[in-house]
Amino acid sequence: MTAFPDTPSPSASADAKPQRGIQSLDSTGELLAALVAAARPLTLRDLAAAAGMPPAKAFPHLVSLLKIGLLSRDASGCFEAGPLALELGLIGLQRLSPTREAEPEVVELAASTGMSVAVAVLGPLGPTVVRLEEAARPLHVSLRVGTVMSLVNTAIGRVFAAHVADDVRAGLLAQDHLRLAGANAADVFAGKGAPPALKEAYAQRLLQIRTDGMDTALSRPVPGIDTLSAPVFDHTGSICLALALMGPSGSFDSAATGGPAQTLCAATSRLSRRFGWMGSA
Structure with missing residues (x-):
């Protein structure tokens, strides 16, 4: 029987020597x-340049990647993801849980901004x-886990409304009066139709939300509380989460171009990319 070296346990000493790989x-x-960062097929020359190596050095590596299916070449000879890479990617996506994967970003957002952070999904009753994740000084608002948000009068709800299909949005809006700060159908529908x-x-x-990549709610629906919200997309381009920053009005820059908004959008972009969405690349 062939003996294999023991696999280091997660509790191994932090100062253990790094394992030697294959250079x-x-x-x-x-x-x-480099190919992932480009998010498009690349020629040999461009791919080698992006990886910082001569084409002659890159070519043998690419030949091997073609052989095992991690890469393929399109009709113009450019390198792109191969069938094995696609299968591995699908396996990874199937194992992802958006709410679980968002946890580190949520904790970091609250710590770096000093603001409260909410995560919402589109449930059976709406957003x-x-x-x-509460800030060091918790906000005195009626928001809690399980709260269903209006698609009209809250930033979180409008972010979902901006990114779902028209028929889905219409069905949700018809019941908006049942949600936190909800609106009546007559307030949003201009007429009848399907x-x-x-x-x-x-x-x-x-x-405007689709253009800006986020939304704001200033002192609404809760007076004195400002909210910034942005979407997280999955590999199909569908919204799967909305993240929101909340803080007392006047205590932070609530503009779409301000620091908190940029920090929020950077976090949602990282999550979207992790979930396979390449639209912003």
Whole structure:
């Protein structure tokens, strides 16, 4: 029987020497990382340049990657993800839990901004808060895990409304009066149809959210509390989460171009990329 070296346990000493790998595979990994960063097929010359190595050095690595299926070449000869890479990616995506994967980002957001952070998903009753990370000084608001948010009068709800399909949005809006700070259907629908048309002001607000990549709610629905919210997308481009920063009005820069908003959008972009969404690349 062949003996294999013991696998180090997670509790191994932090000062243990790093394991020695295969140097040539490190170079192969640099090529793969460069292709992922580009998010598009690349020629041999461009891919080698992106990885910081001569084409003559890169080529043998790419040949091996083609042989095992991690890469393939399109009709123009550019390198792109191969069938094995796609299968590995699908396995990874199937194992992802958006709410679990968001946890480190949520904790870091609260720590770095000093603000409360909420995570919401689109549940059966609408946008539902599933996680709250309180700031050092908790906010005195009625928001708690399980709260279902209005698609009209809350930033979290409008972020979902901006990114779901028209028929899904229409169905949710018809029940908006049941949610926190909800609105009546007459407040958002301009007429009848399938789905009915939205009133101009609300439709323009949703368009602005898609343009800005986020939304704000200043002293609404809770007076004295400002909220910034941004979407997280999955590999299909569908919204799977909304993250929100909340703090007392006037205590932070609540503009879409301000520091907190940029920090929030950076976190949601990282999560979206982790879930396979390449739209922002």
